[in-house]
Amino acid sequence: MKKPCDKYTAEDISRFIDNELSRDQYHAVAQHLIHCPVCSRLVERYRSISSVINDHAAQAVLRIDPVKLKQKIVQQNSKETFSRNIFRFFTKNIYLKLASIAAIVIFSLLPFQGALFGPTGPSAIVKYVDTDFASVMIIETQKEQHTIIWFSET
Amino acid sequence: MGGFIKTILILSGISCFYFFTQPAVAKSQVLTDVKVIHASTGTRYVDQGLKGIISELESVFKYTSYRLLKDQKLNLNFNQKGRVNLPGERALVVIPTDMQGKRIRYQINIQKNNHSIFQTRVLLKNNSSITIGGPQFKDGVLLLNISGSVQ
Amino acid sequence: MNNQELNPEIINEQDLVERLKKGQQWAFNTLVNTYQERLLKIAYGITLNREDSMEVVQDVFITVFKNIQTFRQDASLATWLRKITINQCLNWKRKWKRRFRWNHESIDSENDKDLFKESKKNDDPEMLYHEKQMEKKLMGAIKTLPEKIRLVLVLNAFEGLSYEEIAKTLNIKRGTVSSRLHFARKNLIALLELSD
Numbered sequence: 357m358k359k360p361c362d363k364y365t366a367e368d369i370s371r372f373i374d375n376e377l378s379r380d381q382y383h384a385v386a387q388h389l390i391h392c393p394v395c396s397r398l399v400e401r402y403r404s405i406s407s408v409i410n411d412h413a414a415q416a417v418l419r420i421d422p423v424k425l426k427q428k429i430v431q432q433n434s435k436e437t438f439s440r441n442i443f444r445f446f447t448k449n450i451y452l453k454l455a456s457i458a459a460i461v462i463f464s465l466l467p468f469q470g471a472l473f474g475p476t477g478p479s480a481i482v483k484y485v486d487t488d489f490a491s492v493m494i495i496e497t498q499k500e501q502h503t504i505i506w507f508s509e510t
Numbered sequence: 511m512g513g514f515i516k517t518i519l520i521l522s523g524i525s526c527f528y529f530f531t532q533p534a535v536a537k538s539q540v541l542t543d544v545k546v547i548h549a550s551t552g553t554r555y556v557d558q559g560l561k562g563i564i565s566e567l568e569s570v571f572k573y574t575s576y577r578l579l580k581d582q583k584l585n586l587n588f589n590q591k592g593r594v595n596l597p598g599e600r601a602l603v604v605i606p607t608d609m610q611g612k613r614i615r616y617q618i619n620i621q622k623n624n625h626s627i628f629q630t631r632v633l634l635k636n637n638s639s640i641t642i643g644g645p646q647f648k649d650g651v652l653l654l655n656i657s658g659s660v661q
Numbered sequence: 662m663n664n665q666e667l668n669p670e671i672i673n674e675q676d677l678v679e680r681l682k683k684g685q686q687w688a689f690n691t692l693v694n695t696y697q698e699r700l701l702k703i704a705y706g707i708t709l710n711r712e713d714s715m716e717v718v719q720d721v722f723i724t725v726f727k728n729i730q731t732f733r734q735d736a737s738l739a740t741w742l743r744k745i746t747i748n749q750c751l752n753w754k755r756k757w758k759r760r761f762r763w764n765h766e767s768i769d770s771e772n773d774k775d776l777f778k779e780s781k782k783n784d785d786p787e788m789l790y791h792e793k794q795m796e797k798k799l800m801g802a803i804k805t806l807p808e809k810i811r812l813v814l815v816l817n818a819f820e821g822l823s824y825e826e827i828a829k830t831l832n833i834k835r836g837t838v839s840s841r842l843h844f845a846r847k848n849l850i851a852l853l854e855l856s857d
Contacts, residue, residue, distance in 0.1 A: 366843060366846070366847055367839065367840070367843040370839070370842055370843045370846055371839060371843075374817065374823075374824065374842070375823075376823070376824050376839065398850075401850055402846050402850075404795075405799065405818070405846060405849055405850075406817070406818040408795065408796050408799050409706070409799065409800070409803065409814075409818055409819075410702075410818055410819060411796075412796055412799075412800055413701075413702040413705050413706055413819065414698070414702060416705055416711055417698065417701035417702060417704075417705050417711060417714060417715070418701070418711050418712070418714075418715045419697070420693055420697050420701075420715060420718060420719055420722070422689060422690040422692075422693035422694060422722075423690070425693060425719055425722060425723070426686060426689055426690075428719070428723070429723055429726060429727075432723070451520075452520065455520040477635070478635075479634065479635050479638040479639060479640055480632040480633065480634045480635065480638070480639075480640035481613065481632060481633040482630060482631075482632050483615075483630075483631045483632060483633060484629075484630060484631040485628075485629070485630045486628075486629040486630070487627065487628040487629065488627065489627075489628070495570055497566045497569050497570060498569065499565070499566065499569065500565075500566050502563070502566040502638075502639070502640075502641065503632070503640045503641070504566075504567075504570055504640070504641045504642070504643070505630060505640070505641075505642045505643075506642075506643055506644065507628060507642075507643075507644070508644075509644075509645055509646050
């Protein structure tokens with residue numbers, strides 16, 4: 357972005373609107389703005405950025421209900437207490453510990469049942485295609501039977 | 511002896527609990543991952559995020575460069591629309607409609623300027639993916655890799 | 662803010678903190694009602710997402726509630742809340758990935774419609790349209806700013822903080838604040854001009 361005018365840079369103007377210049381500098385810029393439409397315009401634009409995003413954010417944000425939030429805290433606390441008690445229950449008894457380990461082993465194997473006993477065949481079975489493009493191809497890769505639908509826009 | 515019986519009972523109890531509740535927990539949400547890939551014949555390049563599918567793509571396409579433009583993860587209920595904006599005023603719309611056995615039925619639409627230019631219905635294997643291409647983009651094409659997972 | 666819920670006697674910060682330490686529900690309500698809009702705006706400015714910003718600020722209030730006993734009042738409550746909010750926002754993306762919380766992506770154009778359809782009373786529809794277009798373009802341009810730049814802009818625009826205050830809040834130099842703000846404004850103007 358070009359320098360707004362020969363006298364001041366855009367960063368000077370930025371610091372002006374934030375009141376971050378020394379008193380003398382501030383007055384000098386303020387005087388300058390009276391005669392410089394370019395810098396005045398920049399001041400107006402910079403200020404409008406802050407005001408527009410402020411208004412937008414104020415309208416955009418949702419509202420928190422403190423009563424419901426407090427209930428959430430209470431629920432969280434009771435869940436934490438419950439988990440702590442469960443943990444204590446399982447670590448007290450050796451048989452329970454063993455049973456927990458066995459259960460964990462079973463749980464961790466279960467997600468793989470899909471892979472072990474899941475469907476064979478291509479990764480996707482294409483049931484329907486509708487397009488204006490003239491050429492459409494359905495390809496299945498050799499190794500992984502990965503399905504590709506290819507069309508050419510030309 | 512009593513301890514052993516206790517262990518067996520607890521184990522069976524936990525397994526039964528898991529098996530009977532699993533269907534209620536599963537299939538309520540379809541985790542759909544959409545990778546938008548720019549494939550071209552430029553300098554050799556393969557994005558790290560495409561490690562899992564690159565060998566399949568390279569076995570079919572002659573492109574030498576595969577750039578991952580976007581990797582968007584959508585958490586959709588059945589019949590919920592997911593939308594991924596694509597370059598060139600295009601968009602991809604995916605809707606998981608239901609399950610057929612262990613396959614997820616998807617309706618997939620590619621739109622340009624809000625008009626449908628390509629539509630398909632597929633049965634996607636759970637935890638697997640399909641690649642659709644390719645709308646023209648810059649010096650190559652867009653490949654859309656869509657994967658679905660129902661837990 | 663619902664003024665009926667605020668007891669004018671309790672706006673005094675020291676008093677509020679003491680009542681929070683005693684666990685008074687009424688004090689918690691006041692805390693939330695007094696500060697939520699400010700914190701939500703900051704969070705929204707950083708995350709650019711309504712739902713995320715609400716979750717972040719809820720977490721902030723929960724954190725404050727649980728840790729109020731450790732608040733030593735060497736800085737003001739507002740400063741403390743602001744710092745926690747900023748940290749939570751910056752950690753938000755990392756937490757998001759760790760929890761494998763895959764958010765449904767709202768359809769952009771519909772989301773924008775919701776946010777931009779509210780109209781202030783304005784007799785000139787053309788002026789209103791122009792204002793709304795400017796707002797839309799500006800918010801689009803803000804999304805392209807790097808997070809650390811946007812953070813400075815948000816603290817300046819929403820909180821009216823001085824460069825010194827922003828520098829202290831973010832642990833950066835005053836000169837860095839000035840250059841980042843300048844960068845933000847310069848780029849936003851340039852982007853707005855480009856899309857005209």
